[in-house]
Amino acid sequence: MRTRILGAALATAAALTLTACGGGSDDGGDKPVADVSATPKKAAITLDSPKAKPDLVLTDTNDKKYELVNETKGRPLLLYFGYTYCPDVCSTVVADVAAAEKTLPKEDREKLRVVFVTTDPERDTPKRIREWLDAQGGQDIVGLTGDFDTIQAAAKGIGIFVEKPKKEKDGSITVSHGAEVVGFSPKDDGGHWIYTTETTKDQYSKDLPKIIKGENP
Helix, strand or coil: CCCCCCCCCCCCCCCCCCCEECCCCCCCCCCCCCCEECCCCCCCEEEEEEEECCCCEEEECCCCEEEHHHHHCCCCEEEEEECCCCCCHHHHHHHHHHHHHCCCCHHHHHHCEEEEEECCCCCCCHHHHHHHHHHCCCCCCEEEECCHHHHHHHHHHCCCCECCCEECCCCCEECCEECCEEEECCCCCEEEEEECCCCCHHHHHHHHHHHHHCCCC
């Protein structure tokens, strides 16, 4: 499977490039993700206007209904859209977040919610997602799958590009999606922060205590 990078031009004080992973060739198009403001020294990109939390109802890795808004209300949340067959980017992002979460005190870990939503629901079964998350060290991460159109609409609502998986002539599957992690505040349940694939485990570790308090990292 091949990986492609999609450039996203953001109207910000600083020029930033957000990535997407998948298979197939680059279509050369720039896809705007969100209007943001940030300084180069910070990992977190602070959104000018907070994003509403997606009203997602999907299936978790226990084959049970999971209502994102209700399950995460009043809690700090990191939300990521990706897929388990991703050749590189998704596993790196999830592993870094999982490792950073493990550096938190127990009390903070119990407050934080990290949710992974597949962009390839036809292949990503609850069982496969659980095994994949566990392999990245994400035993505490919630994995969700379900109707693709529902997932795509939810991603679009918070500025994350998700394209329907496409089967190529050689039999490979192209799955293109924005690879940003969106951070939601426990104070208003709004999405205030964006993290790109450049964010490291140490940067997440530094920022998470503030996000858990609802403070700007």
